[in-house]
Amino acid sequence: MTEDKESFPQNFLSDPLRQHKPYIPGEQPSSAERTIKLNTNENPYPPSPSVGDKAAEEIKKLNLYPNPKSNQLRKVIASLHQISMEQVIVGNGSDDLLNLCVRAFADSNRSVGMLDPSYSLYEVLASIQGAQLIRIPFASDDFELPLKKVTNCSANLFFLTSPHAPSGRAYQLELLDSVAGNFNGVLVIDEAYADFAQQNAIPLLAKYPNVIITRTLSKSYSLAGLRVGYAMGNPSVIQVLDRAREVYNLDRIAQAIAQAALEDQKYFKETKQKIIESRIWISDIFAEWGWRMIPSATNFIFCKPLDHSGTGGAQIANSLYSFLSTQGILVRYFPQNKLTESYIRISIGMPEEMSMLVSKIKEWQHQGQLK
Amino acid sequence: MTEDKESFPQNFLSDPLRQHKPYIPGEQPSSAERTIKLNTNENPYPPSPSVGDKAAEEIKKLNLYPNPKSNQLRKVIASLHQISMEQVIVGNGSDDLLNLCVRAFADSNRSVGMLDPSYSLYEVLASIQGAQLIRIPFASDDFELPLKKVTNCSANLFFLTSPHAPSGRAYQLELLDSVAGNFNGVLVIDEAYADFAQQNAIPLLAKYPNVIITRTLSKSYSLAGLRVGYAMGNPSVIQVLDRAREVYNLDRIAQAIAQAALEDQKYFKETKQKIIESRIWISDIFAEWGWRMIPSATNFIFCKPLDHSGTGGAQIANSLYSFLSTQGILVRYFPQNKLTESYIRISIGMPEEMSMLVSKIKEWQHQGQLK
Numbered sequence: 203m204t205e206d207k208e209s210f211p212q213n214f215l216s217d218p219l220r221q222h223k224p225y226i227p228g229e230q231p232s233s234a235e236r237t238i239k240l241n242t243n244e245n246p247y248p249p250s251p252s253v254g255d256k257a258a259e260e261i262k263k264l265n266l267y268p269n270p271k272s273n274q275l276r277k278v279i280a281s282l283h284q285i286s287m288e289q290v291i292v293g294n295g296s297d298d299l300l301n302l303c304v305r306a307f308a309d310s311n312r313s314v315g316m317l318d319p320s321y322s323l324y325e326v327l328a329s330i331q332g333a334q335l336i337r338i339p340f341a342s343d344d345f346e347l348p349l350k351k352v353t354n355c356s357a358n359l360f361f362l363t364s365p366h367a368p369s370g371r372a373y374q375l376e377l378l379d380s381v382a383g384n385f386n387g388v389l390v391i392d393e394a395y396a397d398f399a400q401q402n403a404i405p406l407l408a409k410y411p412n413v414i415i416t417r418t419l420s421k422s423y424s425l426a427g428l429r430v431g432y433a434m435g436n437p438s439v440i441q442v443l444d445r446a447r448e449v450y451n452l453d454r455i456a457q458a459i460a461q462a463a464l465e466d467q468k469y470f471k472e473t474k475q476k477i478i479e480s481r482i483w484i485s486d487i488f489a490e491w492g493w494r495m496i497p498s499a500t501n502f503i504f505c506k507p508l509d510h511s512g513t514g515g516a517q518i519a520n521s522l523y524s525f526l527s528t529q530g531i532l533v534r535y536f537p538q539n540k541l542t543e544s545y546i547r548i549s550i551g552m553p554e555e556m557s558m559l560v561s562k563i564k565e566w567q568h569q570g571q572l573k
Numbered sequence: 574m575t576e577d578k579e580s581f582p583q584n585f586l587s588d589p590l591r592q593h594k595p596y597i598p599g600e601q602p603s604s605a606e607r608t609i610k611l612n613t614n615e616n617p618y619p620p621s622p623s624v625g626d627k628a629a630e631e632i633k634k635l636n637l638y639p640n641p642k643s644n645q646l647r648k649v650i651a652s653l654h655q656i657s658m659e660q661v662i663v664g665n666g667s668d669d670l671l672n673l674c675v676r677a678f679a680d681s682n683r684s685v686g687m688l689d690p691s692y693s694l695y696e697v698l699a700s701i702q703g704a705q706l707i708r709i710p711f712a713s714d715d716f717e718l719p720l721k722k723v724t725n726c727s728a729n730l731f732f733l734t735s736p737h738a739p740s741g742r743a744y745q746l747e748l749l750d751s752v753a754g755n756f757n758g759v760l761v762i763d764e765a766y767a768d769f770a771q772q773n774a775i776p777l778l779a780k781y782p783n784v785i786i787t788r789t790l791s792k793s794y795s796l797a798g799l800r801v802g803y804a805m806g807n808p809s810v811i812q813v814l815d816r817a818r819e820v821y822n823l824d825r826i827a828q829a830i831a832q833a834a835l836e837d838q839k840y841f842k843e844t845k846q847k848i849i850e851s852r853i854w855i856s857d858i859f860a861e862w863g864w865r866m867i868p869s870a871t872n873f874i875f876c877k878p879l880d881h882s883g884t885g886g887a888q889i890a891n892s893l894y895s896f897l898s899t900q901g902i903l904v905r906y907f908p909q910n911k912l913t914e915s916y917i918r919i920s921i922g923m924p925e926e927m928s929m930l931v932s933k934i935k936e937w938q939h940q941g942q943l944k
Contacts, residue, residue, distance in 0.1 A: 214683070218680065219817060223816075248633055257632060330817060359585075424635065449596045
């Protein structure tokens with residue numbers, strides 16, 4: 203190293219890294235803290251009991267490299283969605299797949315589009331690739347899809363979060379069909395939460411070669427700690443993503459556990475049903491209180507809290523968020539955007555956690571009344 | 574999708590992807606086939622018996638996201654090498670860390686350097702980043718480090734494989750010190766095999782801010798199937814790599830198993846010793862036969878086979894490689910390069926596997942004699 207050490211490593215950074223800001227995840231408290239964690243849309247139920255044996259089998263073989271293509275897992279996914287194995291790729295979390303999409307279809311001359319607000323990782327991935335970002339804002343806090351703005355935008359690659367996050371809103375298949383048919387680029391429909399919805403975009407795969415659907419096992423399969431996601435698309439697109447993929451992107455245990463979890467559809471449906479029931483239960487309570495909510499097609503609720511006097515707004519949302527935090531209940535608050543600053547996002551937890559949440563919110567309302 | 578479907582997805586590819594060729598790993602036979610697998614430098618011993626319990630504990634918590642920074646694992650690594658936690662980053666295999674180095678320190682104006690031949694993944698990573706590749710060839714099949722050529726090259730980021738692969742040759746610390754001191758860029762010393770060597774480059778970390786050392790648990794810790802690696806460097810460099818990193822790059826089970834394996838130093842040393850003993854045993858036999866070998870500081874042997882008449886060369890190496898393959902013994906052959914085409918690379922397996930290898934080589938020699 204002959205150059206001035208003071209200038210290191212700044213003078214050696216790649217162009218994209220010079221401005222790059224990483225993704226900030228929701229708070230992950232240490233396991234020692236006793237918290238009710240409703241801030242990162244994890245599933246409150248443990249994974250299928252069948253995954254333990256599968257993992258134990260693989261541990262003895264950990265000295266050997268995994269199957270580089272995760273072929274068994276691809277087969278299971280293809281069979282689950284009744285598509286061909288050539289339409290499936292798996293990754294180290296769906297974040298890995300979103301990143302592959304950016305590496306394959308974006309660069310300094312090919313921009314990335316996203317709904318604003320939606321998953322802020324899209325921006326991070328575009329930034330590190332040195333690609334321009336096009337934000338398509340929503341017209342209001344109804345979070346209706348701005349169809350024309352999306353299809354007219356010049357992005358080479360567009361991320362459409364459906365059901366939408368953080369609002370939880372579902373988009374009808376006909377609407378997504380319209381986007382896919384009219385957008386001249388690669389359309390990624392990020393279906394991280396689709397298992398909790400009534401509809402999904404899989405029928406579009408047979409119709410449009412430019413559609414990629416991404417899924418994660420983090421939410422509906424209770425495997426946020428494992429990092430497994432997958433993408434479905436035209437075989438020609440899957441081949442491209444495979445070329446961009448790290449050769450051994452998914453370890454042996456992750457492949458085995460993901461397979462076991464996907465194969466236990468009984469457990470999957472039972473836990474999903476419980477979450478949907480809790481979602482309905484808490485939505486009904488908030489509705490009774492007159493809180494504005496987006497009908498949720500996900501495992502979270504996006505709601506506009508009202509204080510004892512029936513007033514909502516950024517200050518009120520922030521007040522409830524902070525109060526719950528002091529009570530050991532973590533929820534998510536997005537003050538950066540006018541459309542979200544009056545809302546909080548609450549992941550669906552265990553029934554007893556949701557009851558505790560309700561009583562703590564009542565306490566917050568009561569405290570406000572006494573002031 | 575309004576454009577001609579025929580042109581899809583080619584017309585939408587990012588510039589780097591248009592030419593990109595992925596890494597081709599060594600053959601991974603299906604578990605049904607009975608083979609002696611000496612082709613991808615896996616460890617023949619299973620991982621430490623302590624890893625099973627650690628994995629089982631984590632399975633119950635898989636519904637929760639992992640610690641995004643893998644902090645416990647970083648602590649264990651820092652303590653093992655007597656450096657600070659701020660000097661450590663972990664990844665999904667050392668490939669993940671090599672990729673982060675490229676994303677952080679290479680782009681279309683900042684080139685990547687590598688020894689030729691060495692680990693072909695460096696080229697793949699540079700290609701997908703759209704960075705130019707500078708190959709520094711060896712002068713001969715002694716694989717002596719071409720010091721001046723490395724330090725004079727214009728690469729912004731240089732990958733130096735030490736011990737070298739595929740030759741297995743060790744480079745002295747003084748020589749690496751010279752490279753680090755005279756190279757005006759980021760020097761990655763890829764120590765994938767360093768645990769099998771007498772020396773390593775860790776002392777350079779205190780001296781040079783531009784040195785990054787990468788390690789993998791795939792080889793010496795019997796965890797090729799798990800995908801865990803780490804990098805050590807100046808805190809300012811580690812911060813940069815952390816900014817480029819995927820937020821949850823290592824799952825809960827991988828973090829726990831890696832930690833357990835690193836903490837079981839007794840098992841690590843025992844299995845390492847066994848491999849070194851097997852390496853000496855097979856090297857002595859090849860030496861007796863008059864085979865040229867690079868003294869190995871790794872868990873593999875790079876040797877130039879001779880047939881019954883004492884002749885070596887590309888044809889002979891290819892003949893032995895093919896013969897062993899028909900006998901269910903997989904080794905690695907690199908015909909693409911003049912310096913390697915007369916050699917084969919053999920991973921150190923179990924003692925009984927090495928005995929079988931020796932008797933099969935004798936059979937091959939004998940067959941040649943009969944022709």
